[in-house]
Amino acid sequence: MSIGAAIIGAGFMGPAHLEALRRLNIDVRGILDITPEKSLEAAARMGLRQGYPDLEALLADDAVQAVHVTSPNRWHHGHVLACLAAGKHVLCEKPLSMNSTQSAELVAKAASTDRVCAVNYNMRFYPLCLEARERVRSGQIGLVHAIQGSYVQDWLLFPTDYNWRVLAEEGGSLRAVADIGTHWLDLVHSITGLEVAGVFAELTTVHKTRLRPTGEVETFKSKESGAPAATEPIAITTDDIGAILFRFRGGATGVLWVSQVTAGRKNRLTFEISGASNALFWDSESPNALWIGSRTAPNQVLVKDPSLLGDLARTSVGYPGGHDEGYPDSFKHSFKAFYAAVRGDAGGPYATFEDGHREVVLCEAIQRSAATGQWVSVA
Numbered sequence: 001m002s003i004g005a006a007i008i009g010a011g012f013m014g015p016a017h018l019e020a021l022r023r024l025n026i027d028v029r030g031i032l033d034i035t036p037e038k039s040l041e042a043a044a045r046m047g048l049r050q051g052y053p054d055l056e057a058l059l060a061d062d063a064v065q066a067v068h069v070t071s072p073n074r075w076h077h078g079h080v081l082a083c084l085a086a087g088k089h090v091l092c093e094k095p096l097s098m099n100s101t102q103s104a105e106l107v108a109k110a111a112s113t114d115r116v117c118a119v120n121y122n123m124r125f126y127p128l129c130l131e132a133r134e135r136v137r138s139g140q141i142g143l144v145h146a147i148q149g150s151y152v153q154d155w156l157l158f159p160t161d162y163n164w165r166v167l168a169e170e171g172g173s174l175r176a177v178a179d180i181g182t183h184w185l186d187l188v189h190s191i192t193g194l195e196v197a198g199v200f201a202e203l204t205t206v207h208k209t210r211l212r213p214t215g216e217v218e219t220f221k222s223k224e225s226g227a228p229a230a231t232e233p234i235a236i237t238t239d240d241i242g243a244i245l246f247r248f249r250g251g252a253t254g255v256l257w258v259s260q261v262t263a264g265r266k267n268r269l270t271f272e273i274s275g276a277s278n279a280l281f282w283d284s285e286s287p288n289a290l291w292i293g294s295r296t297a298p299n300q301v302l303v304k305d306p307s308l309l310g311d312l313a314r315t316s317v318g319y320p321g322g323h324d325e326g327y328p329d330s331f332k333h334s335f336k337a338f339y340a341a342v343r344g345d346a347g348g349p350y351a352t353f354e355d356g357h358r359e360v361v362l363c364e365a366i367q368r369s370a371a372t373g374q375w376v377s378v379a
């Protein structure tokens with residue numbers, strides 16, 4: 001069955017989605033950006049048939065069955081609702097919405113349609129993350145008793161670094177934790193199936209004032225062009241750093257360190273999951289290796305090679321061993337799982353709106369804990 005798709009948002013993520021969709025032979029019919037002119041410019045730049053003048057035009061395109069929402073966070077809720085009302089399948093970027101009221105509404109809407117609704121928590125689809133999932137969930141490392149990890153970047157290190165994400169009204173009142181911490185929360189949940197029972201958090205805003213360029217700056221591009229010529233000071237309330245303790249249901253404990261201001265760490269997610277018999281460690285900047293720790297035998301490093309992986313991880317491998325796969329491949333496999341579900345086939349474990357909602361609820365608990373200095377229970 002041939003499926004047509006469209007993309008909303010032509011910044012960092014729009015082209016990343018397009019590239020993965022092209023690798024999957026999904027027919028991307030067109031793109032919508034913030035103005036008709038920007039939509040047309042993006043369509044020309046990305047080699048697409050149409051730059052839609054507005055959302056109504058996109059939704060009226062009968063050749064489009066699925067919409068990828070890659071607009072900034074504050075638009076997700078409205079864009080997703082409009083797409084579902086028009087009968088489209090939806091794959092929304094993370095975080096699903098600005099708050100849990102919105103995400104709960106989206107979960108309810110999703111449940112009331114037969115459309116496939118997914119959130120692009122793409123980290124799940126690194127082959128060795130799926131391998132970790134299979135091993136942990138089948139009991140190969142024993143009962144999980146501890147999880148530690150981090151997600152660390154440096155692109156907002158300087159007070160001159162600016163992007164819409166630093167503004168609470170654009171990205172949400174949590175930033176580092178919602179923007180990248182939720183990738184870790186989703187990944188750890190995907191691997192272990194463990195639910196968080198309580199959180200204790202400390203959040204830090206290193207730069208309480210940032211210099212906003214009078215023109216917008218693209219994601220991750222702020223330092224390429226150097227300090228912008230004209231800026232205005234702007235007060236910042238969102239977090240640059242988060243330190244979070246977790247109690248998981250069933251007794252496991254955990255800790256997450258999130259930072260967007262750590263020099264030299266470009267985009268590094270790590271997890272270490274300790275079970276009764278083994279531990280697993282993975283680093284997104286070396287994604288083709290999974291460390292397997294043992295007490296009674298030499299430790300091992302499993303390299304991504306389909307002949308050495310379990311059935312689940314093999315579904316996310318596109319190349320033989322020794323041919324590294326990385327970030328763009330995780331998008332391809334996330335979308336492959338989504339479109340399998342759109343076709344009515346058994347898809348891989350893509351993140352659902354329930355998963356997206358869970359991460360938003362956790363963000364709110366983390367924020368409450370940081371504000372009160374207390375443990376906060378998660379219902």
Ligand SMILES: NC(=O)c1ccc[n+]([C@@H]2O[C@H](COP(=O)([O-])OP(=O)(O)OC[C@H]3O[C@@H](n4cnc5c(N)ncnc54)[C@H](O)[C@@H]3O)[C@@H](O)[C@H]2O)c1
Nearest residue numbers: 009010011012013032033034070071072073093094095219
């Ligand atoms: N899964 C991942 O690894 C990953 C990575 C980066 C960003 N993201 C998510 O993707 C989303 C977009 O982030 P980005 O980094 O691409 O941002 P960006 O600023 O680079 O791009 C956003 C684009 O959306 C356009 N836009 C703004 N308002 C719009 C509207 N109302 N309608 C249509 N287009 C509109 C902007 O003009 C811009 O072209 C965010 O939700 C972010 O959290 C996910």
